[in-house]
Amino acid sequence: MEIRAGLSHALGAAQTALQHAQQAAAAADEHRRRVTDAVTGRRRKLSAARDQRIADIVSWHDTELAALAGAAAAAADRAAPGAAGEPWHSWEVTPLAKAAELRVGRLLLPEAPHPHPERTQRAEPSPWATAPGTPREPAEPLPDDDQPEVPALVPLLDHGHVVVGGDDRLADELVASLLLRALGTSAAGMVQIVGYDPEHLGGGLAGFAPLATAGVLTFAGPSELPALLEDMVGHVRRINEKVLAGEYASLRELHAVTKRRPEPWRVAVLLGAPELSRHERSQLDRLLRTGAACGVHLVIHGLAVEPGPGIEFVHAAPGDDARVAGAGDLPVRLDPGPPPGVLTATCRQIAEAVAAGPAPVALESLLPEAGQEWQESAAAALTAPLGDSPQGSTVRVTLSDYPPHALIAGPSGTGKTNFIYAWLGALAARYSPAELAFYLLDFKEGVSFARFAPGRRDPSWMPHVRLVGVNVNTDREFGLALLRFLGGELRRRADAAKQHEVTNLAELRAEDPEGSWPRIVAVVDEFQVLLSGRDAVAAEAVDLLEDLARRGRSQGIHLVLASQDVSGIEALWGRPALVAQFSLRIALPKARRVLAEQNNAADTLPRYHAVVNADSGAASANQVVRVPAAGDRDQWSALQHRLWRKRPAELGPPRLFDGDVVPRLAESPDFRALRPSESPAAPIALLGETIDVTARSARTVLRRAPGRNLAVLGTRVDEACAVLATAARSLAAQFEPDGARFSVVCLDQDAQAAAEALHARIPECGWYDSENVDWLLEDAAAEATAAWPADRPHFILIYAADALPGGKAAADQLRTVLRQGPERRLHVLGWWRGAGLLRDSLGGHASRTDPIGAWVALDVHGSELAPFYPGAGAPNWYPRPWRALHFDRSVHRGAEVIIPYGTS
Numbered sequence: 001m002e003i004r005a006g007l008s009h010a011l012g013a014a015q016t017a018l019q020h021a022q023q024a025a026a027a028a029d030e031h032r033r034r035v036t037d038a039v040t041g042r043r044r045k046l047s048a049a050r051d052q053r054i055a056d057i058v059s060w061h062d063t064e065l066a067a068l069a070g071a072a073a074a075a076a077d078r079a080a081p082g083a084a085g086e087p088w089h090s091w092e093v094t095p096l097a098k099a100a101e102l103r104v105g106r107l108l109l110p111e112a113p114h115p116h117p118e119r120t121q122r123a124e125p126s127p128w129a130t131a132p133g134t135p136r137e138p139a140e141p142l143p144d145d146d147q148p149e150v151p152a153l154v155p156l157l158d159h160g161h162v163v164v165g166g167d168d169r170l171a172d173e174l175v176a177s178l179l180l181r182a183l184g185t186s187a188a189g190m191v192q193i194v195g196y197d198p199e200h201l202g203g204g205l206a207g208f209a210p211l212a213t214a215g216v217l218t219f220a221g222p223s224e225l226p227a228l229l230e231d232m233v234g235h236v237r238r239i240n241e242k243v244l245a246g247e248y249a250s251l252r253e254l255h256a257v258t259k260r261r262p263e264p265w266r267v268a269v270l271l272g273a274p275e276l277s278r279h280e281r282s283q284l285d286r287l288l289r290t291g292a293a294c295g296v297h298l299v300i301h302g303l304a305v306e307p308g309p310g311i312e313f314v315h316a317a318p319g320d321d322a323r324v325a326g327a328g329d330l331p332v333r334l335d336p337g338p339p340p341g342v343l344t345a346t347c348r349q350i351a352e353a354v355a356a357g358p359a360p361v362a363l364e365s366l367l368p369e370a371g372q373e374w375q376e377s378a379a380a381a382l383t384a385p386l387g388d389s390p391q392g393s394t395v396r397v398t399l400s401d402y403p404p405h406a407l408i409a410g411p412s413g414t415g416k417t418n419f420i421y422a423w424l425g426a427l428a429a430r431y432s433p434a435e436l437a438f439y440l441l442d443f444k445e446g447v448s449f450a451r452f453a454p455g456r457r458d459p460s461w462m463p464h465v466r467l468v469g470v471n472v473n474t475d476r477e478f479g480l481a482l483l484r485f486l487g488g489e490l491r492r493r494a495d496a497a498k499q500h501e502v503t504n505l506a507e508l509r510a511e512d513p514e515g516s517w518p519r520i521v522a523v524v525d526e527f528q529v530l531l532s533g534r535d536a537v538a539a540e541a542v543d544l545l546e547d548l549a550r551r552g553r554s555q556g557i558h559l560v561l562a563s564q565d566v567s568g569i570e571a572l573w574g575r576p577a578l579v580a581q582f583s584l585r586i587a588l589p590k591a592r593r594v595l596a597e598q599n600n601a602a603d604t605l606p607r608y609h610a611v612v613n614a615d616s617g618a619a620s621a622n623q624v625v626r627v628p629a630a631g632d633r634d635q636w637s638a639l640q641h642r643l644w645r646k647r648p649a650e651l652g653p654p655r656l657f658d659g660d661v662v663p664r665l666a667e668s669p670d671f672r673a674l675r676p677s678e679s680p681a682a683p684i685a686l687l688g689e690t691i692d693v694t695a696r697s698a699r700t701v702l703r704r705a706p707g708r709n710l711a712v713l714g715t716r717v718d719e720a721c722a723v724l725a726t727a728a729r730s731l732a733a734q735f736e737p738d739g740a741r742f743s744v745v746c747l748d749q750d751a752q753a754a755a756e757a758l759h760a761r762i763p764e765c766g767w768y769d770s771e772n773v774d775w776l777l778e779d780a781a782a783e784a785t786a787a788w789p790a791d792r793p794h795f796i797l798i799y800a801a802d803a804l805p806g807g808k809a810a811a812d813q814l815r816t817v818l819r820q821g822p823e824r825r826l827h828v829l830g831w832w833r834g835a836g837l838l839r840d841s842l843g844g845h846a847s848r849t850d851p852i853g854a855w856v857a858l859d860v861h862g863s864e865l866a867p868f869y870p871g872a873g874a875p876n877w878y879p880r881p882w883r884a885l886h887f888d889r890s891v892h893r894g895a896e897v898i899i900p901y902g903t904s
């Protein structure tokens, strides 16, 4: 029992223990299941989070890379804009403000990104600013074409040199690309290429051949490498010395500071070379070191070059194997060479532009700032800029005691007139009219100086201009008149100088500060017309010129003589003393003889340039200047109006003498000044306008004295009628009504209308023709011989006096009137249709001619006038349309040329 009881107890305990154990096992199971579940869940979550994170990172990476590639492409665009980087299919010449890097191919980036289109387009905010980890939309792949392409660029112009190695064909294409892009990014002619291609004799640059015609491309022969290198080294030396001159470190810097580019880029293309000598090698190294600062660049293929600063190495190879040293290890895919069509067309275009010359510079560049005009004093000199020299410095021209006068030469069309405009404009803007006066004469046909005077379209004038003569090619007397006038002014100045005991203008001005002593600049364009021929006009002109040139220098009178060709002007070269005074010489392209004999600078001048030489043309004094365009009407009138508005109130317009214009009596100052008076003792008959610096009328005075008749000689009806009408109208203007008697006799049908018109203009004027002229003559002859004094003057105007009817009786009466009338205040103003016919009226060959005290000859040759001209000779007169020769015994030593007034 005990045992049983013991067993059963033990059993019970065992069962309990089992139960506990089973419970514990179940609990443990449960725990294990829960833990397992939790692990699985956590793992799933983690991997989801990881996936998300990875996706984010990939997306961020792609976007950043794309943005960076975009930024790189944009930077490349900026570094290589336009023609420097544009693909060939859309390529065109685009001159840039500064040198750019040049595209040779594209960089192959390590992982081609697939950016989101909006992101790559977006420039701001910078992709750098975005924190990593920010969720991004997944990148979408784009078609290949839209991927930002990052070009491979190499610097050349203003930076350094390029050495190309590798595949020959690809290297040639690459060199062609570089050169064309360099040409296309600069102004025509600013990149000059020298080719050295001993293997293919220029074949490597064949496409550029059109440039050779314009001198933009030259070739050095196989043996000429030393000369080529020497030449380039020479340029570097010269540019360092003269152009940079210690002031700038490089042309690039000079350009950045001054905005000027005085030298072209010179690119030497060396395509293969034999072994270089030590000297050649050192020249090459010198260029590689120092050339770029002076715009001398080398493009080398087939020649070993050590790496160095500023030297870019390109390895030409197909596919992805090309490399550009500047881009590190990145593979480069090279562009194909330029299409032949593009290459040839571009080269032609550049050659044409170079041949056409540089674009003109604006007149503005010579003028002081607006508001700064008229600030200079002309006491010592007149100085003005005329433009820039090719080296970029401003070229100034001075007129003073030395050099006092200028000689300008340039064949037609080379810009002589333009040069004069530019010079006068630059002077006029600096010196006020009180400091400077211009007298301008143009012997060429045309009206080039007319712009300085008021015209119908533009009422303004250049305030400094006192006289403008245009279309004076047949009126050489006008040139003479100007020289005489200047001679008078010279005397006035010399007298004043003597009075003040001074020797030149600067001193005179200091002694006489209140006086008006402007410097005078007298310009005579095509002055050879004045000096041509061996007549009296030429002789007097040369004498006057010589005197003016010699003495004018110290009195502030400066002569500027211009001509298409000074070489043949005998009157000039025959007088070495005269030529020597013209020490300022200005030669336009191809001008002959204006510079010294050995000085050929004008032969090679480009268009719109001039050689200015202040030392009588000695080569050492040459200054080349690029002349701005001053011919443009708009630019000119802007300047003229600006100065015109500033003119002093008392300054009137200049005298304009236009040889093509018939003057009008109503506008003659002398005619307008005539007033009627009681009984003028010396009535004035005006005859026409003199060819003079002032608009003066020629006149003859019909006082009571023998010989005071006027004869008009010649067959030209209109001119003869014009002279008679002028005389009659001017006489009539001096008398009260009834103060004088006028009779018009018309004996020529052709003059009828003019005679009638005159008759109608003069009140109470008698009219006679062949029917009743006998009455008048009878009356007049009686009057002329009467014993009683005449109560008033009587002017008889006879049209065609040689046609007088009435035979001998009438002729005698006329002779009596001519001989005796003037003393009785009876004056004949007659027109004879020839000098011989007048002689007949006076009584034939042996008769005296003194009843004709004054005459006006039209188409009558000088020699026929001898009998009416005192002394042995005949006046120098070759008839020309609407001009007449006037002579008045009582006042003239020689005859003067006049212009009849028009009939209106």
Ligand SMILES: Nc1ncnc2c1ncn2[C@@H]1O[C@H](COP(=O)(O)OP(=O)(O)OP(=O)(O)O)[C@@H](O)[C@H]1O
Pocket (backbone or CB within 6 Å): 360, 361, 410, 411, 412, 413, 414, 415, 416, 417, 418, 419, 564, 608, 609, 626, 627, 628, 629, 630, 631, 632
């Ligand atoms: N520096 C310049 N820049 C731009 N154009 C110019 C320049 N010089 C001259 N020209 C132009 O060239 C042409 C000829 O110039 P210009 O009339 O001055 O020559 P010229 O030598 O006086 O000829 P000509 O004796 O036949 O009158 C004009 O159309 C003028 O506008």
